Amino acid sequence: MTYSSPRAWLTGCAVAASAILLTSCTSGSGDGKATKDLSSPAASGSQAATGSSEKELTEQAQAALTAVHSGKMVEAGAERVTDGIHTEPSLSKGKTYRLNLVCVGNGSAQVTFTPASTGTETKVPCDQSVMQQRITVHKSVHIDVDGAKGSTGVIAWQIDAI
Secondary structure (H helix, E strand, O other): OEEEEEEEEHHHHHHHHHHHHHHHOOOOOOOOOOOOOOOOOHHHHHHHHHHHHHHHHHHHHHHHHHOOOOOEEEEEEEOOOOOEEEEEOOOOOEEEEEEEEEHHHHHHHEEEEOOHHHHHOOEEEEEEEEEEEEEOOOOOOOEEEEOOOOEEEEEEEEEEEE
């Protein structure tokens, strides 16, 4: 694949890295502990189908973020809605950033900030629409995105310096 600009190349790298990170984050830990019995063929087939649709949802979410990307990317990631996002990004105090977030699947998710003055608590529907919010950093920031009960799919996020 050939990219015509450094920005396109970086965006492609970010999408690839996010997909790799999501895959590694969702793989088994290898510690022998399992929450489900995966020994039955039905469970294994179901898990494979979920992994495939999860990959497709992640690709859709990443594509939606790529379409609205602006500024210099600072941090990005993707997680299952059921896992949520809980991050303390390395952001510079006194700077303003744009949080781009998309949820693809069913239901909704809630975005909260600590401290609350960083941004506005927002409900995000899992309908592929991209939520953009300007955030201003006064001290270290914690961002939480939690799926509503029964929500499924993938949440992808990106923070851009503006």
